Amino acid sequence: MNTICRLKVVIILLWFVGANCQSAMVSIKGGTYTPLYGVDSLQVTITDFEMDVYPVTNADYLAFVSKRTKWRRSKVISLFADKSYLSKWVSDTIIGADQSLKAAATNVSWFAANDYCSSKGKRLPTIDEWEYVAMANETQPDARTIESYNEYILSWYEKPKTFNSEIGSTFMNYWKVYDLHGLVWEWTEDFNSVLVSGESRKDVDTDSDLFCGSAAINATDLMNYAAFMRYAIRGSLKAKYTMRNLGFRCVK
């Protein structure tokens, strides 16, 4: 009895902390840039928008499913989330023993993430918006040509089990946004608009306008590899898929 009470207090406390964190957004000043693999392959113009500082945490998501019961694990419709939806949770409202409330919420489908953001009056970022913010390092809005930055990203792709790290444990970038690289993959609104079949050699050959960038892969351009891996993971997803390494954040 006593422990349960204490647990509740802790949860409520963390909920507040989490809620404060979550509500924090920063404004991103728009601009024009060339994404590595864009739908139109040319320059993209981003208008001003606001982005969550941190990915949505387990605490945030717990609060969400407490209210929106249709997203509870036992209630969710299989059309909108596959079998591994919240699979590490103990029950509908208790997260796993080895999970941290302050870690990014993962094993969440695109439908669930999308609805979460709507419920906050926000939306998921587009690929172009996400990539625009994510090309910044600590000091520069576009760090894509800096070797150490690229190496950092590539090294995360190789590191196993980072999904249980707490939010804010990586660096704050130029826009004051945390954890775009180094914690989890993140859903984007139009994740499947750039189609990567997975057979990369084929993509290079046939969709030459889509992947003209591939032809330019040369000895020193590490960035293409890092970006291509992000596009590859997006290409492998369906909206109902959930993954242990895949979370999300919202924008408006």
Next chain:
Amino acid sequence: MNIIKDKSKYFVGLLAASMMLVGCGESKKKTIDPASIQITGTMDAVLTSPPYVPESVGNREAKKLIVNMEILEEEGTMTDGTTYIYWTFGGSVPGSFIRTRVGDEVEFTLSNHPDNKLPHNIDLHAVTGPGGGATSSFVAPGHSKTFSFKTLNPGLYVYHCATAPVGMHIANGMYGLILVEPEGGLPKVDKEYYIMQGDFYTTGDNGAPGLQAFDMKKAVAEDADYVVFNGRVGSLTGDNALTANVGETVRIYMGNGGPNLVSSFHVIGEIFDKVNIEGGSLINENVQTTLVPSGGAVIVEFKVDVPGTFIIVDHSIFRAFNKGALGMLKVKGADDKTLYSGVKQEGIYNPEGGTIQTMPTDGKPKAKVNTNKSLKEKIALGKNLYTKTCFACHQANGEGITGAFPPLAKSDYLNADVQRAIKIVLHGKTGKITVNGTEYNSVMTKQTLTDDEIADVMTYVYNSWGNNKTEVNVSDVMEAKSSH
């Protein structure tokens, strides 16, 4: 080597296989369209980790063969003290061995473990179809994909991951072999093994300790830090060595995952009786070294006639001795002195005849041996000698090669007994010793160095790499000589 001796056996084997492989003389090649082979029944494929292979298909009918393979991204050992994040098919590098026969309908399910970070797929070179299955098997972490194909061409084929960036997926260990046997199976042999070579590119140089990350630049420059068999240094040495008995025929399914380097596959002290060139149907005989292309494979067969340890190498030889591409086949059994005698006699060789006992000196006075060298001078001279004489086996930093050449760095065996160490340099050493907890059973030849040189080089060794800083003097060397 055994062609003559074993001619009858060989021809029986050839006859059995000839229906499938070659039409001799007037008898026309029997053409069965493999696509028309009917399947009867279903079976689960047995998958094995290297260096083992599943049992031969024998005489079984073509079947629906169920293959389940899981992709795991996990940390593993590259060499003692060095780890690496491997991406694997089935938890091993190379991935599990798949054995099929012509006409099988393979139902392949590829599962990507939920803890994995990346999507993957599989391109099997044995598949006739777009991307070799890659397009149909692209799978996100925590999911699985199933596709099926019919095996149309007998041979040994590489499979690998073809997700972008392809080079990185292969460089991290995502390759393996699939064998398609002809109807009736390959001729029976006594021992079958599975080896695959791969090159690895790490941020630290060869031997740098700790978890090493993949180095993209080195990979593009094809500047490998490790070239190894079965994913790690020492996978086939010491306790992991392959074994056979005298008189047995050994068949090795040898593949090369690459991503970059071509292998010059060779077994020191053996000749391949038969080689299925490039894993196909063409058989070459009596081959010393066979080329295995990156993304290709060969089947080699040889009869082991004499006992001993046969070293398996990539004969691009620095890869073997400095980058790890070294394995062992230990053959047990009775000596056959007519095939290999061993050392019969040792003697002194004097090209000018027995009367001249010293080398001519051109009239110049012989360089005087400086007997009053400082410790620093001795170490400097010793280092020079080390890099000429000892380095090839004991390696640049005395680290040795696990399973083959014992380490001199922080070596308990070395530090325990200086006189013993000097004697080994003087007389050589054969047989089992245990160094830093690892057993070695190898040969060191005696070294043709002067007493002074031995003192210098041993002083260098004892004053390097965490050893006990003994200073070895000429008098110590003389003592060792006289006590023998």
